[in-house]
Amino acid sequence: MADEGLRPIIVKRIKKGGGGHHGGAWKIAYADFVTAMMAFFLLMWLLGSTTKGDLNGISEYFKTPLKVAMQGGSGSGDSSSVIPGGGKDLTRKDGQVKAGDESTVKKTYNLTAAKAQLEREESQRLMTLKEKLEQKIESSAALQKFKNQLLLDFTSEGLRIQIVDEQKRPMFQVAKSELAPYTAEILREIGPVLNDVPNKIGLSGHTDATPYFTETGYSNWELSADRANASRRALVQGGMNDNKVMRVVGLGSAVYLDRNDPFNPINRRISIIVMNKKTEEGLMRDAGKLEVGTGTEGAIDAAAKPR
Structure with a gap:
């Protein structure tokens, strides 16, 4: 019994812990x-x-x-x-979508109607210009006495302003391109009014059927072209913007105003066309190609009526 008190006391320590492969924390991560x-x-x-x-x-x-x-x-x-x-x-x-169905309205554009509207607006603009010119002719002392030589009408190309010769009042010196003083005065009075519209203008010179030819080949063709260019210079001197001019041509005696009498002084004239958009686009598209026909000049009974 005495030996029992001498027995050694053995303390067992259990080391806790397990293999890493048994844990599940990494799965969560x-x-x-x-x-x-x-x-x-x-x-x-x-x-x-x-x-x-x-x-x-x-x-x-x-x-x-x-x-x-x-x-x-x-x-x-x-x-x-x-x-x-x-x-x-x-x-x-x-x-966001509404609960009920709603029809979708599609916008459409009628190009034909839009083009027609633009043409109507341009026609009205040229008509207003014609009225302004007529008022200026009546109110201006410099123009009123020459109103019988100023003809205004409309052609397929636009508004046409013609300054024609009279037997006792020629626009140019005989066989020359120098403007008579009253012709230059008329053009200088008209020039500023043409700035009221954005339209381009064209000038053409015309002679009667009287033959004219020099030894150097200078003929009615060159003479009419020089007269048209002299008219352009007078318009610019009067105040018209030079960049408005799109065409200057000489037509000689090819197009008569009085078809029944090719020698009528009225056939000697300067024609100023305030072009419509269609004519401008045609010139740009055709690189200045000019087609002269009976429809563009008009008949004597309609065009020669004094304005």
């Missing part, structure tokens, strides 16, 4: 990582498939979410926005 990557790729996909306008809406939403939610705006109720709150799904691009 891996699941969090995969979830984060999924969210990241989903965000990249949304950003790549969203328009710039919708991105701005998203940006505004996150800057002031309460303001956008309460007051509306892009990102608050658009069906195309990634922010919930409107439309049926994210694939729609029409914005």
Whole structure:
């Protein structure tokens, strides 16, 4: 019994711990990582498939979410926005959709009607110009005494202003291109009025059928062209913008105003055409090609009527 008190006391210490492969904490961390990557790729996909306008809406939403939610705006109720709150799904691009069906009104443009409207406006503009010229002829002492030599009418090319010869009052010196003093005065009075419209102008010189030819080959063709150019200079001197002139031609005796009498002094004239848009475009398209026909000059009974 005495030996029992001498027995050694043995203390067993149990070392706790297990193999690493038995733990599960890494699985949770891996699941969090995969979830984060999924969210990241989903965000990249949304950003790549969203328009710039919708991105701005998203940006505004996150800057002031309460303001956008309460007051509306892009990102608050658009069906195309990634922010919930409107439309049926994210694939729609029409914005908020009403419950009821609403017919879509398509805008159409009638080009023919628009062109016709522009032509009417231009015709009215040229008509107003004609009235201004007629008023100036009646009110101007310099023009009133020559009104029988000023003919105004409309042709297919636009408003035509013709200054014609009279037997006792020629516009030019015989066989020369120098303007008579009264002719230069008429042109200087008319010039500033032509600036009232944006239309371009063309000038053409005409002679009668009296033969004219020099040893150098100078004929009615050159003479009519020189007279047309002299008229252009007088218009510019009177105040007309030089860049308004689009055409200066000499037609010699090819086109008569009085077809029954080719030698009538009225056939010697300067014709000023205030061109309509169609004529301007035709000249630009055809590189200045000029077609002279009976329709452009008009008949004597209509054109020779004093204005």
